[in-house]
Amino acid sequence: MKPLLHPALINGPFEDPGLCVEIKWERRAILFDLGDNAVLEPAKLLKVSDVFVSHTHMDHFVGFDHLLRIVLGREKALRVYGPPGITDSVEGKLRGYTWNLTEEYPLILQVTEVSADRIKRAEFYAKDGFKRRDTDTLPFSGILLEEDMFTIHACHFDHKIPSLGFALKERFHININKDKLAALNLQVGPWLREFKEALWEGRPEGEYFKEFPLGVLRDRIATVTEGQKISYIVDAVYNADNEEKIVGLAKDSDIMYCEAAYLDKDRDIASERYHLTARQAGELARKAGAKELVILHFSPRYKDDPDALYKEAMEAFTSLSLPSQR
Ligand SMILES: [Zn+2]
Ligand SMILES: [Zn+2]
Structure with a gap:
């Protein structure tokens, strides 16, 4: 798709x-x-x-x-x-x-x-x-x-x-099935753009498009699925209020981009600087049910070992039991 x-x-x-x-x-x-x-x-x-x-x-x-x-x-x-x-x-x-x-x-x-x-x-x-x-x-x-x-x-x-x-x-994703298009003797062309726009605009199903009512054409040539969700979360301290808001905002994201400024061993510094750790980013993404987590915004202190941040975030993201937060 x-x-x-x-x-x-x-x-x-x-x-x-x-x-x-x-x-x-x-x-x-x-x-x-x-x-x-x-x-x-x-x-x-x-x-x-x-x-x-x-x-x-x-x-x-x-x-x-x-x-x-x-x-x-x-x-x-x-x-x-x-x-x-x-x-x-x-x-x-x-x-x-x-x-x-x-x-x-x-x-x-x-x-x-x-x-x-x-x-x-x-x-x-x-x-x-x-x-x-x-x-x-x-x-x-x-x-x-x-x-x-x-x-x-x-x-x-x-x-x-x-x-x-x-x-x-x-809002929702529209995928056009080329084989079904061909079966109706319809050609790929700029009209497909207008067709998709008509669906996104929510125009009446009975309105004619080509020689079909819009709703009929949709059912015959298109597959409508859940739309993509992308969330972008940076600079935030880890506390209960932020956690609830971040998890709510990023709920069911296909991709959650999240800062991971520090390693968990430096979580006191992270907290003083009002930033998240890699482990916190991973836990937040897991709690939000994100499908994929991409971390960013690393502190320069880890220049020699960025893998430690990725590893820590992914472990928290994929672990089955909730590790206790100090
Ligand atoms: Zn920043
Ligand atoms: Zn900042």
Whole structure:
């Protein structure tokens, strides 16, 4: 089955954290975190529509400038989502440059600041030197973005400051069966895209598509299955409240990306620094019922032995009995 969402870590585990999820179907990409992203080709950065920032510690936000530089001349808006203070952080970045020759630039930056119960939105237009316009305030119910194809959920974790975790969920997956298509004398073509879009939009089953009612065509050529779920959890301390929130957000993920900054033997340091250990990452992924765990954001102290982190996380992820947490 061809997946809709193609996630890939931007950097190695000792470098800045960040995940790029490509939606090839829409020639679009979504970024989680804005650490150093210089390795991403400009063609890929140009496809970025939405960026979800966990928090603005430098290793999660230093890549803002590079992304802005690449997308500055483009028409499509760039949406940035982040924790309380993100609008000031974006504004501060923008104020660091001079914008007197951008009157012709159509770019709009839309910033969504997420607190526990509300979201505040602001816009910055390149054409007027990125002057801040606070637009509206809405209640926050846990969902940051809801489209026909997918939704993005967010949750605040304690990292001594609020740090956001994210889960991207494809609403359902549509797979086209080529043999069944041929049996109906139908050719592969751009109409299949419209057909899938009609299903995602939830158009009436009786509405005609080609010479069939939509629901009939769906049953004859398509298999509709559970959508993919990808979760991205970084910088959070291990405590009961974070555990409950992380397990809830990452529930049944196909892939859970999770920080594993320290080894369990250094869990006191992890706790002081408000980070997770590899073992905690493994246990959280197991409790969430994730199908796959990918760990990232390692402390440089393990440069010589990253395998120890992978081994510890995988042991906790796959072990049958729950090891006791000190
Ligand atoms: Zn941090
Ligand atoms: Zn970090």
